[in-house]
Amino acid sequence: MLIVRPAGPSDLASLMELAVLSGRGFTSLPEDEATLLNRLTLSEASFSGAIAPREAWYTLMLEDSETGRIEGLGGVRAAVGVARPHFSFRVMTLAQFSSAINTRFDHKALVLVNECAGWTEVGSLYLRPERRSGGAGSLLARSRYMLIGTERQRFSETVMAELRGYFAPDGTCPFWDGVASKFFRLPFDEADHMVMSTDGQFILDLAPRHPIYVELIDTAAQEAIGRVHIEGEAARAMLEHEGFRGSGLIDIFDGGPTYSVPRDSIRTIERTEVLAAMKGDPADAPERLVSTASLGGFRAIRAKVRIEEGVATLDGGAIDALRLKSGEMVRVRQ
Template sequence: MLVVRPAGPSDLGSLMELAVLSGRGFTSLPEDETTLLDRLTLSEASFTGAIAPREAWYTLMLEDMETGRIEGLCGVRAAVGVSRPHFSFRVMTLAQFSSAIGTRFDHQALVLVNECAGWTEVGSLYLRPERRSGGAGSLLARSRYMLIGVDRPRFSETVMAELRGYFSPDGTCPFWEGVASKFFRLPFDEADHMVMSTDGQFILDLAPRHPIYVELIPDAAHQAIGKVHVEGEAARAMLENEGFRGSGLVDIFDGGPTYSVPRDSITTIQRTVALPCAAGDPGDAPELLVSTASVDGFRAVRAKVRFEDGRAMIGAAAIEALRVAPGEMVRVRQ
């Protein structure tokens, strides 16, 4: 059985392995042990409540209980832009009109903004390629919303997700090459690494302060604005199924789109109910997403659930995976 559980420092080896597999442009999963260990330590403190709620960053691991192997991960950051700005480009239309010649021009432009400050971010969704079927991706992605739903006040009223931007088959990033590199003048991989491993001051120092007219940038970079990495299409579809929509914001490095949704409008949160659990044979009941009802020790699985007398009856394997006792509250996505 697959179980989603909190990550901690002991997961460093597995997280490093997934970071290598994830490839270029996966900013939240850098191939740097020090950075990843800091994140895992922060995750442990977040789940135990050892830090302020707005500073929390929860990392969840997808573990195969039979083999003990970590098959994927995802994360929930309680609030972005708290300790430093969270910059994006907003794609805007700038209108210009000349009364002298009676002509109006509408220009698309990229404008540097810091609109997401305080928003909750769901991200870092990555699965081993061989696990991208059979419901594992859905379990992992939706576990983030189950976590948010357990204690909504810990999280912002707006939830966002940044999707990895488009890379050409030759491994280059058209948006970086045509736009961002002109300001940062670093190799993409170095700049990408610095986002997570430094305080981000270089972004504050070097990011463009004036609108960038889209008509003036190379066509390849233009076409990449808001375009999703080939490996991110499934993630986008899952976001849209949960109610996320494009916000008009794109990443300042790779041009990938930012999606957002009101927290309480997320489909999984709306369709989840809390019930006491009961151990038993659910028979041919449908397989649903089930989680614990607390942030501390949060766990989630897919299991058959039969609703009976106001209880959620689940099998022994699910009871063991969730580490709950009969009668304890669980949350079930209907």
């Protein structure tokens, strides 16, 4: 059985392995043990309630209960842009009009903004390539919304997701080469690593302060604006299914799009109800997404659930996987 559970420092080796597999451009999963250990320590403190809600960053591991192997991870960051600005480019239209020649010009431009401050971010969604079918991705992705639903007041009214930007078949990043590198003047991998391993001061120091006219950048970089990495297409489809839509914001490094949605409009949150759990035979009941109802001991699985008169009946394996006692509350996605 696949179980989504909180991550902690003991998961460092598995997280490092996934970081290596994830490849270039996966900013939230750098190949750096110190950075990953800090993240796992922060996750443990977040689930235990040891830090302020807005500073929490919850990391979830997808574990195969039969083999013990970690098959993927996902994350929920309670609020971005709190300790430091969270910069994006907004793709805007700047209109210019000349009465002398009675002509109007509309120019697309990239404008540096800090609009996401305080938003909750769902991200870090990564699965081993061999697990990208059979519902594992859906379980992992939706478990993040189940987590948010357990204690909504801990999370922002707006939820965002940043999708990895486009990389060419030769491994280059057209948006970085055509735009961002002109300001940061570092190799992409070095700048990408610095995002997570430093306080980000270099972004504050070097990011462009004035609009960048899209017509003035090369064609390859223009075409990469808002384009998703080939490995991110499935993630985008899942986001759209939950109600996320493009926000008009893009990443300042790789040009990938930022999607957003009102927290209470996320489909999984809307269609989830809280029920008392009971151990029994669900018989031919349908499989549903089910999680614990508390943040501290959060766990999520897919299992057969029979719902009758406010009671969710699950078999012994599901009850054990969720570490529940009969009568405890669960959240069930309809």
